[in-house]
Amino acid sequence: MVRAILGLWRWRRNPLRRGTDLAESWVALAALLLILSVAPLAGALVGRAADGALQRSAREQQRTRYEVAATVVREVERSPLDPGPEVPTGRDTRSRVLADWRGPDGSTHHAPVLTTLKSPHHGDHFTIWTDPRGELAARPLDSTTATTHAVLAGTGAALAVGGLIEAGRRLIVWRMVRRRYARLDQAWLRAGPDWGRTGTGS
Incomplete structure (x- = not known):
């Protein structure tokens, strides 16, 4: 260009x-x-x-999501699809545990969650994010x-x-080049039959 x-x-x-x-x-x-x-x-x-x-x-997320404390009940066995601890994933190592927590509305919950605790044991505490009903939610987006x-x-x-x-x-130039070559071909066809003839200026 x-x-x-x-x-x-x-x-x-x-x-x-x-x-x-x-x-x-x-x-x-x-x-x-x-x-x-x-x-x-x-x-x-x-x-x-x-x-x-x-x-x-x-x-909206910061208004409707809450950080609450959860308690480890027990560690959940690792799935065969989960990467092993020796496999680098580029992220913090996370463990899946069965945990109890109380939602912002006072409701109690008991479910498997992911935690960054390296070696979770029964009774360990960690924080999770929930919606107003206490259901698990992703960390709210920050500004x-x-x-x-x-x-x-x-x-x-x-x-x-x-x-x-x-x-x-590029498309315009390509079309222009194609038209140029087409005109050259036409001029070549017109001039070609007269080459070498006497009286044609050759």
């Missing part, structure tokens, strides 16, 4: 300039201007919209994480728009 844009100056008054050469340069310049203007704008709009939605979700996800969404949108513009430029 940059080479084609630089060609705008090179082809200004060049007698060898073809119309398609100049057209390709203008297409490249237009694509570059669109990438520099439209792509960042799209990224900003998508990022702002995503941040608004994620921040609302984070506030910083929501912002990070929004930035990633905006960046992805900007890159996607830039990629679409570049793809459009």
